[in-house]
Amino acid sequence: MTLIAAADGSSLGNPGPMGWCWYVDEGCWGAGGARSGTNNIGELLAVAELLDASSQAGRAGEPLRVLCDSQYVINSVTKWMPGWKRKGWKKADGKPVLNRDILERIDTALAGRDVTFEWVKGHAGHRENEAADERARAAAEAYQAGAKPNTGPGFQGPAQAAEPLHSDTDASDVDDAALGESEQHDPDVAPESPQRLLRDLEAALWGQGPTPAVTASRREELLHDEASGVDVHGSFLSRHELLEHFASVVGRDDLLAGVASMDAVQVVTLAANTCLVTSRIEFVDGTVQRTSSVWVYARLVQNERTWQLRHHHATLVSNGAFA
The missing domain is CATH 3.30.420.10 (Ribonuclease H-like superfamily/Ribonuclease H)
Structure with a gap:
């Protein structure tokens, strides 16, 4: 039928x-x-x-x-x-x-x-x-x-x-593993060993890593509905402002913005379905930041779950040559 x-x-x-x-x-x-x-x-x-x-x-x-x-x-x-x-x-x-x-x-x-x-x-x-x-x-x-x-x-x-397939293949943005849905598993429990997966997601938000191209729609999916942040000046960022913050530096190669490198990325499991990702980011102008991001394994659509950024905090280490 x-x-x-x-x-x-x-x-x-x-x-x-x-x-x-x-x-x-x-x-x-x-x-x-x-x-x-x-x-x-x-x-x-x-x-x-x-x-x-x-x-x-x-x-x-x-x-x-x-x-x-x-x-x-x-x-x-x-x-x-x-x-x-x-x-x-x-x-x-x-x-x-x-x-x-x-x-x-x-x-x-x-x-x-x-x-x-x-x-x-x-x-x-x-x-x-x-x-x-x-x-x-x-x-x-x-x-x-x-x-x-x-x-x-x-x-x-x-x-x-029937056992759900949990497949969300957006290969031009982030690979299947980065979405955490490439294997069959309980949809409410995060896949084991998310370290590489979350390193890739964190890097992708900044336009770095093996799959740097993240569209606006994918960036929307990667940020939790209640996502928030704090910038290097101590200002609170709403979800919308956080989205604009990431979008403003991705793809920039001038001396005033843009990410030159991202390293020292570490992933620590805080609790079930919650991880802390820390990194060091150097911008093209020489500015250096230390960042901390809390990622949660959250509901995306219907029966699907994915890792989403819940909170992001940046600390200024160096103002850079052009600050």
Whole structure:
């Protein structure tokens, strides 16, 4: 029997507070979002989350028909993605493909599955599409209001007893191991030996390490909903200010900002699902900071868990030659 589900996304401002939703029926749907994202990101995430949720529920062997009102999603997955992959995820004009991280995640989730995509006209009274659209917008509005969205019941029934796969493959940003979801395990208990994993995550936030490219959407996921920080001047940083702080130095190579090196990274387990990461960071202008970050193994979406930064503290060691 074919499983039929609608997938839709919503962004208030495009970009702005973003929501996504996949919808089978009133008793089977899932939703989520982020504080900032585009319509296209929401649409793609809805498909990615649907594929993961149905797989985790033990229904990957069933044919799946995905109803989308986004030609961008359908064309990206069914027409353009094979060519993009052959060209190293570059478009015909040589520019990088947008939203590569989510597309790679979808590509991996589609492997070995019977999935078809069907276009439906949006806002035209289609029951499943309207239901997905309403829930995606509600999730975006929740993030806009600083509230937690209704994530839905997910898949219910005996099939959910199957062991979850916990896969979140965003290979262009941080590798599978860095997300802590590469092996099957109790979703509420952190994987053992997180030292390398957390070193990579901490480095990635500063644009360092083996996978330095972290998009704004990935940085959003890596920071806990209640993340905070203290900068070298002793000023308190809200989650939004902490995001801006990391974004302001990543990719900079001038003399006023940018990270030149990051070393002495150490990981200490404080408690179950909580670790302290310390490091020494030297900026291009010669400024040196000592940083301490508390990471927690927290809920990301539905049944998935991942390591997230809960608190970050920086101490100035040297002002640098240009301070």
